[in-house]
Amino acid sequence: MTAHRIPFADRLNNVETSAIRELFKLLGKPGIISFAGGFPDSAMFDVDGIREASAAALRDEPGAALQYGATEGYGPLREQLAAFMASKGVKGLAPEGLIVTTGSQQALDLIGKTLIGPGDKVIVEGPTFLATIQCFRLYGAQVIAAPVDGDGVKTDRLEQLIAEHKPKFVYLIPTFGNPSGALTTLERRRAVLQMAVKHGTLVVEDDPYGDLYFGEVPPPSLLALSDEVPGSRELLVHCGSLSKVLSPGLRVGWMIGPAELLAKATMCKQFSDAHTSTFAQATAAQYLKAGRMPATLDKVRRVYAERALAMGNALRRELGDAISFVQPQGGLFVWARLTGAGGKPADGNAFAKQAIEQGVAFVPGVPFYASDADPATLRLSFATADVAKIEEGVGRLGRALRT
Amino acid sequence: MTAHRIPFADRLNNVETSAIRELFKLLGKPGIISFAGGFPDSAMFDVDGIREASAAALRDEPGAALQYGATEGYGPLREQLAAFMASKGVKGLAPEGLIVTTGSQQALDLIGKTLIGPGDKVIVEGPTFLATIQCFRLYGAQVIAAPVDGDGVKTDRLEQLIAEHKPKFVYLIPTFGNPSGALTTLERRRAVLQMAVKHGTLVVEDDPYGDLYFGEVPPPSLLALSDEVPGSRELLVHCGSLSKVLSPGLRVGWMIGPAELLAKATMCKQFSDAHTSTFAQATAAQYLKAGRMPATLDKVRRVYAERALAMGNALRRELGDAISFVQPQGGLFVWARLTGAGGKPADGNAFAKQAIEQGVAFVPGVPFYASDADPATLRLSFATADVAKIEEGVGRLGRALRT
Numbered sequence: 135m136t137a138h139r140i141p142f143a144d145r146l147n148n149v150e151t152s153a154i155r156e157l158f159k160l161l162g163k164p165g166i167i168s169f170a171g172g173f174p175d176s177a178m179f180d181v182d183g184i185r186e187a188s189a190a191a192l193r194d195e196p197g198a199a200l201q202y203g204a205t206e207g208y209g210p211l212r213e214q215l216a217a218f219m220a221s222k223g224v225k226g227l228a229p230e231g232l233i234v235t236t237g238s239q240q241a242l243d244l245i246g247k248t249l250i251g252p253g254d255k256v257i258v259e260g261p262t263f264l265a266t267i268q269c270f271r272l273y274g275a276q277v278i279a280a281p282v283d284g285d286g287v288k289t290d291r292l293e294q295l296i297a298e299h300k301p302k303f304v305y306l307i308p309t310f311g312n313p314s315g316a317l318t319t320l321e322r323r324r325a326v327l328q329m330a331v332k333h334g335t336l337v338v339e340d341d342p343y344g345d346l347y348f349g350e351v352p353p354p355s356l357l358a359l360s361d362e363v364p365g366s367r368e369l370l371v372h373c374g375s376l377s378k379v380l381s382p383g384l385r386v387g388w389m390i391g392p393a394e395l396l397a398k399a400t401m402c403k404q405f406s407d408a409h410t411s412t413f414a415q416a417t418a419a420q421y422l423k424a425g426r427m428p429a430t431l432d433k434v435r436r437v438y439a440e441r442a443l444a445m446g447n448a449l450r451r452e453l454g455d456a457i458s459f460v461q462p463q464g465g466l467f468v469w470a471r472l473t474g475a476g477g478k479p480a481d482g483n484a485f486a487k488q489a490i491e492q493g494v495a496f497v498p499g500v501p502f503y504a505s506d507a508d509p510a511t512l513r514l515s516f517a518t519a520d521v522a523k524i525e526e527g528v529g530r531l532g533r534a535l536r537t
Numbered sequence: 538m539t540a541h542r543i544p545f546a547d548r549l550n551n552v553e554t555s556a557i558r559e560l561f562k563l564l565g566k567p568g569i570i571s572f573a574g575g576f577p578d579s580a581m582f583d584v585d586g587i588r589e590a591s592a593a594a595l596r597d598e599p600g601a602a603l604q605y606g607a608t609e610g611y612g613p614l615r616e617q618l619a620a621f622m623a624s625k626g627v628k629g630l631a632p633e634g635l636i637v638t639t640g641s642q643q644a645l646d647l648i649g650k651t652l653i654g655p656g657d658k659v660i661v662e663g664p665t666f667l668a669t670i671q672c673f674r675l676y677g678a679q680v681i682a683a684p685v686d687g688d689g690v691k692t693d694r695l696e697q698l699i700a701e702h703k704p705k706f707v708y709l710i711p712t713f714g715n716p717s718g719a720l721t722t723l724e725r726r727r728a729v730l731q732m733a734v735k736h737g738t739l740v741v742e743d744d745p746y747g748d749l750y751f752g753e754v755p756p757p758s759l760l761a762l763s764d765e766v767p768g769s770r771e772l773l774v775h776c777g778s779l780s781k782v783l784s785p786g787l788r789v790g791w792m793i794g795p796a797e798l799l800a801k802a803t804m805c806k807q808f809s810d811a812h813t814s815t816f817a818q819a820t821a822a823q824y825l826k827a828g829r830m831p832a833t834l835d836k837v838r839r840v841y842a843e844r845a846l847a848m849g850n851a852l853r854r855e856l857g858d859a860i861s862f863v864q865p866q867g868g869l870f871v872w873a874r875l876t877g878a879g880g881k882p883a884d885g886n887a888f889a890k891q892a893i894e895q896g897v898a899f900v901p902g903v904p905f906y907a908s909d910a911d912p913a914t915l916r917l918s919f920a921t922a923d924v925a926k927i928e929e930g931v932g933r934l935g936r937a938l939r940t
Contacts, residue, residue: 140739141705141796143654143676149804176600184603184816185595192588197579200587200784236639236810243809247675251546269808272650273546287833302544336543372560381603383815385639395543405641405672406646411814412786413591 148271161495167527169445169514170495172312172466174378176518178434180280183426184381185418190424191416194271199416205404206396207234207388208415211309214422215388219374223358224390233396236410238342238375238387242266243406244399245303245338245371245389246273255301259287261469261502261511263312263340266305273304277504284312284460286318289325303336309352310343310465313502314514317463320353325354327363327370335483342375345431346463348439357390363526374502376418378466379431384414437468438517444524445516452532466517469499472510478535483513488537494530551674564898570930572848572899572917575715575780575869579921581837584831587784587820594819594826602819608807609799611818612789616741617825618791618927619897622777625747626761626850627793635797636806639813641745641778641790645669646743646809647802648706648774648792649676658704662690662911664872664905664914666743667707678705680907685714689721692728706739706774712755713746713868716916720866723756730759730766730773738772745778745790748834750867751842760793771795779821779867787817841869841920845874847927848919855935869920872902875913881938885915891940897933 138325161168190198198208206212211480212229217433219227235241242265250256252274265273267277275380278299280292286308296304306326308318318326330337339356360367371391376384381525403409421427446461456478459470472482482498489496500512515522562890565570566701594602601611609615615632622630638644645668653659655677663682670680681702683695689711709729711721721729733740742759756762763770774794779787792802800906821850824830848871850865859881877883880893884899892899902914919927 140795141652142801143652143655144652144829146651146801146804149808151621173605176604179599179603181595181599181603185592188591188595189588192584192591193598196582196584198786200582200786201579202576202785206676236814239811240809247546249544249546251548254546265763265808272805272808293545310710377605378579381816382605382811383601383603383817385810385812386813392543398549400547401549405642405668405675406809407643408668411788411817412640413587413784413788413817413820414814416786417816429873485937490782496632 187420188417190420203412211419219510235387237385238373241373241389248398257474278502305338315462327366330369331365338371343465441516444521468514488534490529590823593823606815638790641776644776644792650805682907708741718865725859726788730769733772734768741774746868750823844919847924851931871917891937895937896932
C-alpha cells in the first residue's frame with residue numbers, strides 16, 4: 135500500500151506548533167504547581183446559576199435553545215449583551231450592533247477571514263496573545279509588534295509603525311492584556327483613537343479581562359471612549375467574552391464594529407460554524423437576565439485580587455532583585471522579567487526548565503512576541519492556585535533560581 | 538467626517554450573498570407554509586432527555602463542562618461518538634480517531650482551511666449543500682460539479698473529472714444528500730473508494746442524514762465500507778453531526794480522517810474557536826451515555842417517513858406530470874424537477890415566486906449547483922410541516938402551477 139502524502143494548503147507553513155503546547159505536555163508531572171495556564175479557576179464558576187439558567191432556557195424556549203439560530207446570534211442574548219456593554223459605559227449600542235461569536239477566539243478568526251490577505255500587515259502589541267498572532271498568520275498576515283511598557287502600548291512608537299507599514303489594522307488588548315497584564319492609560323487610549331482617525335486605520339480592541347479589576351475601575355474601553363473622539367467609532371472593532379468572568383465552556387463571545395464589517399463577518403461565520411450554540415447562548419442570556427453577573431464579578435475580582443497580591447509579595451520576597459514586574463491591577467497574569475542580577479538566570483526558557491525540575495511551571499515570554507522577543511520575560515498566572523499554593527510555588531521558583 | 542472604506546480581503550469576492558438568504562426574508566409573510574427550511578422539526582427534540590443530560594453534566598463534572606477544554610474535543614464525548622460510529626458498522630475507530638467540531642459546518646471549514654489554497658480544484662456533487670460550495674470558495678477553491686441521478690453521484694463521470702482536474706479532494710453526501718435526497722448505491726460506493734485509491738484522491742464523506750432512513754437500512758457509509766477496499770481508509774474523511782437527529786443548537790459535529798489531517802485540523806481549530814462548547818459537549822456525552830439515542834432515532838425516522846410519504850403522494854396527485862422526483866427513502870428533502878409538460882412552469886425560480894404568492898415556499902434548485910445548474914429543479918423539505926400542512930401546502934403548489 136502506498137502512503138499518500140496529503141496535499142496541505144500553503145497557509146499552514148506560516149504557523150509552527152505552539153511552544154506552549156509542548157510545554158503543557160510536561161504539566162502532567164505529579165505534584166507540579168502550575169502558573170502556566172491562561173484560564174480562570176473552575177472553582178469560581180457559578181455552577182448553580184448556570185444550572186438554573188440552562189433549566190430556564192429549556193423550560194421557556196426549548197425550541198429556540200435547541201434549533202438552528204441566526205448566524206448573527208440569538209436575539210435575547212444580543213439584547214442582554216448590549217445592556218451589559220451599556221453598563222460599562224458604551225453608549226448607543228443596539229442589539230443589532232453586535233454579533234455573537236464562538237468565544238472571542240472566533241471573533242479574531244472572523245476578523246482575519248474578512249480582512250487579511252496574504253502579505254497584509256497587522257500591528258499587535260509586543261508581547262500579545264499568542265493565538266492572535268497564529269490566527270492572523272494563518273490568513274497570511276505579516277505581524278509586526280509595537281512595544282509595551284507598564285502603561286500599555288507605547289503610542290509614539292505605534293504611530294511611527296502605522297505610518298511606516300500602513301497596516302490592515304492594529305490589534306490591542308488595552309486592559310490587563312494577556313500576557314503583559316498592562317493597563318493602558320487614559321491618555322494613551324485617547325492617543326490610539328486619535329491616530330486611528332488621523333491615519334484612517336482600523337483598531338481592534340480585545341477586552342476579555344476588563345471586568346477583572348482589583349481596585350480602582352480602569353479607564354473606559356476604547357469603545358466607550360470613542361464618543362470623545364469624532365470618527366473613531368467607525369474605525370473600531372471591539373471583542374468581548376464571557377470566558378474569563380463566567381465560563382469559557384459556554385464559548386460565548388461577541389464582536390462590535392462598523393455595520394459593513396459585521397455583515398461580512400456574519401457571512402463568513404455562516405460558513406465557519408453556521409452559528410454559536412443556541413443552547414449555550416440561551417443559557418447565557420438567561421444568566422444575564424437573572425441579574426447574577428454583578429455578584430459573580432464581585433466574587434472573581436475579590437479572589438483574584440487576593441491571589442495577585444500574594445503572588446506579587448512572594449515574588450518580591452523569594453526572587454528579590456532577580457526579577458522585575460509591575461504589580462497587576464487586574465486580569466490573570468504577572469508579566470515579569472529576569473534581571474540577571476548577581477549572575478542569576480536571565481533567560482526565560484532556561485529558567486522554565488529549571489522551574490519544572492523544582493515542581494513549578496510558568497510560560498516563558500518569547501512565544502508571545504510576533505518579533506523582537508525579549509528572552510528574559512515570563513508569564514505567571516495567579517488565577518488557578520490558591521494563596522497557599524502560590525506561596526509554595528513561588529518558593530519553588532526561588533529554589534530554581536538558586537540551583 | 539470621512540467615511541473610510543474598510544479594506545476587506547480579496548477572498549470575499551469569491552462568494553455572493555446567498556440567494557436562499559434573500560428568499561428566507563420573504564418567509565415572514567403571515568400564513569405561509571414553508572417547505573424551504575433545511576432543519577429538523579423542533580417538536581422532535583427530546584427536550585426532557587437533553588435537560589436530564591445537561592443537569593447530569595453540571596452535577597457530575599461541572600468543572601470540565603464549564604472550563605476550557607481540549608481542542609480535539611471532550612474525552613467522554615469522543616468515547617461516546619466512537620461507540621456510536623461502531624454501532625453503525627465502523628470498525629477499529631478509537632476515540633482519538635475523531636475530533637469534535639462546532640457542527641459539521643466547522644468540519645467543512647477546517648477541511649477548507651487545511652487543504653484549499655487559491656486556485657485549487659475541488660469536486661462536489663451537482664447539486665450539493667450550498668454552504669459547502671461557499672465555504673470552499675472562500676478559501677479560493679474552484680468548485681467543479683459531478684452529476685447526480687437517483688442512484689447518487691454518477692461514478693463514471695466522477696472518475697473522468699478526477700482524472701481531468703486532479704482535485705485536492707472530492708466532497709460527497711452519499712446518503713440522502715442535501716438537496717438531492719439521493720441514496721448512492723452500494724456498487725457506486727465501492728467504485729468511489731476504488732477510484733480514491735487508484736488516483737490517490739482524498740474523499741470527504743459528509744453524513745448528517747444517514748441515520749434518517751425510512752425503511753430498509755441504507756448501504757454502509759463510505760467509512761464503514763472502507764475496510765473492503767485496501768488503502769481507502771487513509772484517503773477518507775468522514776463528517777458526522779448530531780444536528781439532524783438530536784439538536785442543531787448543541788452544534789456538535791465530528792470529523793474522522795487520517796491522523797496527519799486531524800492534527801492539522803486541530804491546529805487550525807485552535808485559532809478558529811479554541812474548542813467546541815464543553816457545556817454542549819458534556820451534555821451530548823451524557824445524552825449518548827444515557828442510551829436515549831435509539832429511541833430518539835426511531836421516533837424521528839417514523840415521523841419523517843410519514844411526512845415524506847404524504848408529500849410524495851400529494852405531489853403526484855396535485856402536480857401530476859408537471860413534476861418528476863424520486864420518492865425519498867430517508868433524509869429531509871424531496872428533490873424535484875419541473876417537466877414543463879403541457880406548457881406548465883419549467884423554471885424553479887419563477888415557480889418559487891408564484892408559489893409564494895399562493896402562500897407556500899420552497900427553495901429553487903439553481904443555487905445548489907457549483908456549475909451547470911438545472912433551472913428546472915427545486916428542493917422541498919417535508920421535515921417541519923405536519924401531514925395536514927403538507928397536504929395544504931402542496932395543494933397551494935398545485936394552484937401556483939395553474940396560475
